[in-house]
Amino acid sequence: MPQQTTDSAPQQSTQAAPDQSPFSTAPESAVLAVVGLGYVGLPLAVAFGRRRKVIGFDINARRIAQLKRGEDHTGEVSGPDLAAAKHLTLTDDAAELAGATVYIVTVPTPVDEHQRPDLSP
């Protein structure tokens, strides 16, 4: 015979609540955006872009044009390495960032007149 319970406390559900976080996308299907393709951002975008979809964004249109020609003036990434990043899209069009699910921001740190990092919001 089933046991009756008088305990009215809410029962803990063993079912996981739906994940509402921006990271609910399965890691393998996440689309990365790397914002700022300088010394730090470009090698990162190229490394990820060998294996998965990456949107590489920079506000500097000349930088994007150079990278599309396979040239990196920072010397961090070679032409063949850029070419090997088959899943990397290079753009200066901010609208394309809407297609990403994970954003990695690698833009310069703002500094004050004494060259100290300005970490204000």
Ligand SMILES: NC(=O)c1ccc[n+]([C@@H]2O[C@H](COP(=O)([O-])OP(=O)(O)OC[C@H]3O[C@@H](n4cnc5c(N)ncnc54)[C@H](O)[C@@H]3O)[C@@H](O)[C@H]2O)c1
């Ligand atoms: N370079 C290093 O060795 C190093 C080491 C540790 C930390 N960092 C940090 O990493 C960050 C990036 O440094 P970096 O050396 O790659 O800088 P960088 O100047 O080489 O590159 C920054 C890139 O960001 C682009 N950019 C600037 N504003 C932008 C915006 N609003 N949207 C999109 N793109 C924008 C620029 O056009 C440039 O191409 C900084 O915060 C820096 O402090 C750098």
